[in-house]
Amino acid sequence: MNVMYFEKDKNYKIHAGRIINCDGFFAAGRAPGSTLYVAENRIAAITHRNEVYRFSRPDRTAVEVDLAGLTIVPPLIDCHVHLALDGIDFTAALKRWDNQAELDRSIQEQLRDTLDCGILAVRDGGDRRGIARQAKSRYNAPLIKSPVHALRKPKTYGAFLGQGTKQQELENVLDHLATLGADHVKVIVSGVVSFKEYGQVGPVQYTYEELAQIVHGAHHRGLKVMAHASSDEAVSLSIAAGVDTVEHGYFLSDDSLAGLAEKRIPWLPTVIPVAAQLRNPTTGGSDRHNRYVIEKTVERQLAMINKAPGLGVVLGVGTDAGAGGVRHGYGFHQELELYKNAGLSNSQILQSATLNGANILNLDWGRIEPGYPAAFIAVAGNPLDNLAPLKHLKYAFLPGDSTSKQQ
Ligand SMILES: [Zn+2]
Structure with missing residues (x-):
């Protein structure tokens, strides 16, 4: 499993399948094909299909992550x-x-x-x-x-x-x-x-x-x-x-x-x-x-x-x-x-x-919505239909930390 840490001063554009919150609320429509934007360690926007989003700091380095086919879920x-x-x-x-x-x-x-x-x-x-x-x-x-x-x-x-x-x-x-x-x-x-x-x-x-x-x-x-x-x-x-x-x-x-x-x-x-x-x-x-x-x-x-x-x-x-x-x-x-x-x-x-x-745990990690910290996991399939793929995760994403702890 890969753990990726976001860097605070970079912009991220993440192509995903579905993005879901776990009370059954779909962050960007039920159909696959969503894009998640991360800036300053937070979710900046979620778009669906061909909607366009512009980062507030477009001058920063942009990183694209391809998670097409996977579902993004809170940790x-x-x-x-x-x-x-x-x-x-x-x-x-x-x-x-x-x-x-x-x-x-x-x-x-x-x-x-x-x-x-x-x-x-x-x-x-x-x-x-x-x-x-x-x-x-x-x-x-x-x-x-x-x-x-x-x-x-x-x-x-x-x-x-x-x-x-x-x-x-x-x-x-x-x-x-x-x-x-x-x-x-x-x-x-x-x-x-x-x-x-x-x-x-x-x-x-x-x-x-x-x-x-x-x-x-x-x-x-x-x-x-x-x-x-x-x-x-x-x-x-x-x-x-x-x-x-x-x-x-x-x-x-x-x-x-x-x-x-x-x-x-x-x-x-x-x-x-x-x-x-x-x-x-x-x-x-x-x-x-x-x-x-x-x-x-x-x-x-x-x-x-x-x-x-x-x-x-x-x-x-x-x-x-x-x-x-x-x-x-x-x-x-x-x-x-x-x-x-x-x-x-x-x-x-x-x-x-x-x-x-x-x-x-007093963490604001429970939802995938603009304004929330960029902490989530990416899983195959749709866990609302089948929980089994949760056992075999592909990626985890966490806000970057400036401290020198081991990762
Ligand atoms: Zn105990």
Whole structure:
């Protein structure tokens, strides 16, 4: 896959097939044959067929790009990854944290896989060492949003995500995270889902008052809150406390879906980290009872995903890439297939994977329209008819960056 960076002081004329926005809105007519004009890292105009456009600075170098036959779509965005883990071997990944050269190699490989799958931005769920934050400062693409480490109660689930924060230290820790450049706050509201007992999830870690204090502290510093909430109890607590996204939400109730819709809180149902266990012999893929539990958990999550759009719940796509069996990049397309199995339309899936993700990450990358940043991918065929070609991307385009990060 080729990643092309626009240069701010050049004009670009891109001949494309279709140009579509993922809520089904066609930027330049349904028929193929559109031209996209880029100047100063932004989309300057979109024309159809023989319409003429003149750049405001025609004196600048003009670059022509031929993408005829391809469709231009907003970038895919993974709203939940863990760059500190590889999704292959948890213990080996943790060991790598102490070997900078090996860690670098692994992170570079993961970022390459992510880009190859058309994902141009990821939101990290945190790690104790702030490894995703380190990667963010070093690599241009994909764009990385990092919470540094996650907030969790000491002596509860999630030791690899954050060292544990006592409630009386909260304000200092939030100040520290903000100083380190955190893009959002990640909070572990509950334990994890069981693959052995259906409907079992680790306990809720916070009281309403404690969680509300975290949300208030984060918002006060201009940071959104990403809440790991695996049970319905954790989801309803997170909604009440006013978090900004709910992650996982296995076994969430109809009432919780209604609450998410009412408060416009996006839901990241992360089905693939559960579904992937069917192929994992250590967590139950080979045990008949465990298989049954995993299959039933997936089935229930898909049923709730099916209900979500009708109730007005905003869905993003988050893979928990790095979790057992979930590879960076590839897991995203597996998650999209699961959304398809849940009965969502291609248009609903694409909107979750692009525009909704962009909004969740506070990026204005969700639309292909004049005035928007020049960030997009080029894909064969029409993804509104068939999502499969999204897996085999040809090109990605990003606004140029003047910093000296690696590309
Ligand atoms: Zn996670």
